[in-house]
Amino acid sequence: MNTSVATDKSLRLPITRLKPILHKYGIVLAFLFICATIAVLGEICIHNGMWDSNYFLTQGNLLSVLRQVSINGILAVGMTFVIIVAGVDLSVGSVLALAGIVSARFVTNSSNMLIGGFDSPILLPLMVAICIGAICGFLNGYIISKFRLQAFIVTMGMLSVARGMTMLTTDGNPVSSLDRGFRALGNSYTFGIPTPVVIFAVIFVAAWFLLNKTVFGRYVFAVGGNEKSAQTSGIDVHKVKVAVYTLCGVMAAIAGLILTARTGSAQTSAGFGYELDAIAAVVIGGTSMAGGLGTLTGTLFGVLIIGVMNNGLDLLGVQSYYQQIIKGLLIVAAVMLDPSRKQSR
């Protein structure tokens, strides 16, 4: 339902052609604004001797910000698809944990033997994780689309179920002391870039291509924009939805694998509440929860904004209470700064 009122339609036309650019522009603006603020505050800190140099703008710091955001980034990629089809997936956090803990058990069992040249400490768990993610996602999508239920409630159910299963698999205990080779997934570097960042980059590019260049991508937008029209246009709405939720589940699983590798232990409490950050990133990125509108580039910057914010506030040693307040205000500010915003609701 396009509920944006006549008056603001006017905004659309001029930026139609540039819309993608302007859209990015808006969110990039917000992003740069936040970076600038932190950098400036940094300079102030230097001035009154709290900082020796501008820690924020060091390459090292920016790299570790990237590494910190890669997990939320991967979740947000999947979430973007889901939200564009006018859905939402609250279960990503739990699915992340489930995939993490189950696959972790395969790590510990499979240290260092080789499967077809790959060193299995990564290969086997990866496959396991992806399967789990796919199953959870598939169930979400299937139930939502088949019984025409609201995504919110179904995925909320999955949130609870998956978390319970996670606890069950190890009777609540973490799986720890994981194989070095596996942990490389989280804490090694590839061409001088943290491996998680590389993985995130690859996933992002692939997803971007999928959403913007393929038939499937078009169908995703159509289904989100108007399910009924999509159906009469010959799109298999059910398939599209199931595919999207499955994709989201797989992303959650991969994120879970990386988190496990990074922290060196798969914990039953992992990923608790991550869904909110992921959704926030997507929405900050300009994707409308009403469906049919959205960009992955926006999501990318949404993710970065959240990451830089946390990093900056920690660097500035802002007290946690103020940090929460500022974070809240910045999120809203970021959304306001984005001109393309006015279109979606």
Add this chain to the structure above:
Amino acid sequence: MNTSVATDKSLRLPITRLKPILHKYGIVLAFLFICATIAVLGEICIHNGMWDSNYFLTQGNLLSVLRQVSINGILAVGMTFVIIVAGVDLSVGSVLALAGIVSARFVTNSSNMLIGGFDSPILLPLMVAICIGAICGFLNGYIISKFRLQAFIVTMGMLSVARGMTMLTTDGNPVSSLDRGFRALGNSYTFGIPTPVVIFAVIFVAAWFLLNKTVFGRYVFAVGGNEKSAQTSGIDVHKVKVAVYTLCGVMAAIAGLILTARTGSAQTSAGFGYELDAIAAVVIGGTSMAGGLGTLTGTLFGVLIIGVMNNGLDLLGVQSYYQQIIKGLLIVAAVMLDPSRKQSR
């Protein structure tokens, strides 16, 4: 957005008039189903000696279930309005905490002196709480409607801000050892019924009347159903939205007051994650997150379903892992059982 596909148009025509009844019917069915299950399991427990009598069906237990749900119930009432105008309020949990902690300080300061005959231990904090709730809610509504931002992100910002403020007011410490008179609000009985239940009942009836009998109620449905045509019909959409979010904030504040009174201390961590339960209750109750469609009666049963579920599983001493799994499944099952469901999405 009415994305329900043509096929169910046919469903609609016949049940138009009965819809409300059928709707309640569906959710009541789900509710009774769950109660029955628990009762039966109870009998089994008795049979193999785990229970001495059917604890679930005792009046005492049912009363305490009611008391347990009253807080989520009050939140869900406000949330119903918000969701019907096609919004959502993630900040209720934090607003609850903020209102709770600030008003609690007025309790401790104002023990036993009297304001105009009322014993202020309740009156003063109540007024304070309501103001805080109203302010937070107003800000939510104003920003969402004025800048046409997505409710999700704005209220998420408020979630963060309000929580931060809560911490700030007492530097993270709880406010405790509260005046007896005030605590009565939470743990006393009125006409043999727990006071929180009475408060909830009063609020529910008032809200029901507001939503179903008054012009404002009509406008709420109109704005949620089709904002543009609501405006075309000369409705002040902005006012309606602001009013709805303010109402929701006030509800959160009252819930916070009751929670504080019940636990006898206002904690900075209070109400964490409550928003999900409230939204769940509303959605289980058949209100569509797409807006324009929903009933408070449905919400009431949504609240009861969640409450009975928690109570029953605890009574049966189900292990927490299984509890989570069962809960997840039950939530989805409850929604599936509801025939009217098929209409909304």
Add this chain to the structure above:
Amino acid sequence: KDDIKIAVLMYGMKAEFVQLMQQAAYDHPLVKSGEVKITMYDGRYDALVQNNQAETAIRTNHDAIIINPMDFDANIDVVDMANDAGIPVIVTNARLNTDQMTAEVVSDDVEGGYLEAKFIMEQIGCKGNVVILEGPKGGSGEIQRGQGNEKAIAECPEGAVKVLERKTANWSRAEGMTLMENWLMKHQGKISGVIGQNDEMALGAIEAIEGTGDSVDNYVIAGIDGVTDALHAVKSDKMTSILQDANGQMQGSIDVALRHIIGEQYKPTSKVWQQYADQLNWNNGLSKRYDIPWTVVNQQNVDKLLEVRK
């Protein structure tokens, strides 16, 4: 009375330490033998939920309540309810702001915080900078362990040790890791000690340090609880952990509870009482407070402790 039912109210089920306590409960001799039945409640990190569950436990005729409270004040109702119902109520692990409980079987968090900080002070010879990874703000754990930290630091000469940063990582390893990463960016080479108010956060710090290619040998790191990963870390000399004896707290609580249910003739069956024979006195189960001692985990005792976990 045939079999005895004890309700155990846990504030939540997501932390490994809670799992250890839960396990300890099921491992108690009389529970194993089936004479005593345990009902575990998951408080879902919500004080009100715990109060509701206490109500439920009483309604289902449990003979005693053992509560590991979510909140210092908000859970006092549990004690009152139990007293009204005339059943013993034992507070374990964390404390409650009342003296009406039958008994409390706890480990003094102030002491724990002191021990870990003290260890670090000794290692760094009372000079250099430290950072503190705190528990959730306002929680009794954070407050009391924090007091302990302060106490130890204060024992160093005025201004000798500087606390560069202190911030909550909500008991979480992932959050601890991120926070530490950011601090490392800021204080490269300036941090000599890391005080984690629990092990998870300390372990997170270790990951962060190793993640930047630095070596943990350049830092003195300590945590509290003695979760399995921490023990492994101690073994490989990455940190020190102050072991909080989950087993002692839980089985001790059960023994005390049983003493009050059964009476005089009950003799404690858990081995904690021998284990700490010198520091812990059964006193016929009538003491108001049992302090389960902390154990500083080091190379000598770590293997033994790891054995138990297997």
Add this chain to the structure above:
Amino acid sequence: MNKAPLLSVNSVKKSFGEVKALKHINFTLNAGEIHALCGGNGAGKSTFLSIVMGFLQPDEGSIMVNGKPRVFANAKEAIEAGITIVQQELSMIPNLTVAENIYLGQEPRNRFGIVDFKTLNQRAQALMDELEFDIPVNAMLHTLCVAHQQLVEIAKALSHSNANIVFLDEPTSAIGEEDSKKLFKAIKSLAAKGKGIVYVSHRLSEIFEHCTNYTVFRDGTYISEGLIGDVTREQLIEQIIGGQINEEFSKFNQPSEQVLLEVKNLTSKKFNDISFKVRNGEILGIYGLVGSGRSEVLNAIFGVDEFESGSICFNDKEFTKLQPRQAIKSGMAYVTEDRKSSGLVLTSSVGENISISSLEQCSSSFVVNEKQESNRIESMIELFKIKTPNKEQIVGNLSGGNQQKVVLGRWSLTNPQLLMLDEPTRGIDVGAKKEIYKYMSEQALQGKGIIMVSSELPEIIGMSDRIIVFKNGELVSELSQAEASQQLLLSIAS
């Protein structure tokens, strides 16, 4: 009656970005007039009305209401000033009842703001009776057919007793003859009461039959005005499209003997035992009153709805159950009656909407060949003369008629053997209609089959080789083009 015109608008301009929707608009409405506002698709009629109603603000120009200069900030003010509108696009609240929708914003209430539902329903019923619309006032709106929703919208506009200016933007495009008659009856009595009516329509016959004055816009510019009496149909058309066309239906197809589609005993809740054939190169017209089940049958054939029994034989393939996807693959296309809810994806661009159904044809291994795609899109924009700044325009911003053309373009791209058109010329201007008829004939000439559902008698008689008539879910009669006449069809259908 005061001398000052009810509404006089002077040199109003409005642009949306680089699109100049209104370049220079004058308009004058006097009491007692039924004033036809004429113009091609995208001429700016709806935009003009939106500006007067306060949905949009003008960039320049003056608006005088009852001699006083007014620019309304929102609809509320306009309504209070005595202006009401029936919008071109249906805009009602799906989950409120008919009565609630009609009186939305003006509910009978006591001083505590409590709605008096009894009076509400009574008033609504009274209004419906007065207008002779038979629609249950307590039915949920979303259960009504498009046509009935349109009637409710009309009733709503006429419910404002204090209103003395009434805008009707293509009110009859979605409703049948019968209801149109009732509507004009109502309009006339209003005009007689000294109110002014602005009537937008592409159906010239209606205009000449019922209107007193006319004003013509073209491409956002005021062209001319005058008394209907003083203008001939040809002249008016010339002013509207800025050129001449002869209005005969350009029909030059030849039905073959070969059967393309055979529907056998199709039955469902909404219709019963429907059987008919469509031959290659044939245009089959389906006539009936609203709710007679025409769309329902098309929905069933295309697989949008299930049907209970019977079968569909298309290209010698027998189907007892279909999905739109299969239907398209096997060569059907379906222009639904309600483009907004079941045709277009309003949030997407013109281009995306045109290519969505034929993406496979311009993609290799699921990757869209954008070069190829945009060529195909552009070709359709040209073929149907869709008025849009570019193919990236959000389709929701197009004028009603142009949206309809987008749907036609989409299906034309799938290059179907059977075209099912439900009210295909709804909201389309005279010029474009002509083109669509031409297009239909061309397609038929290439041996394709066409089914056209229409409530416009002239067009259905003018274009169909055969006409079948539906009456509450039954196929009651079949006539050849020669046999058919307006009176006959009407009498059979009702």
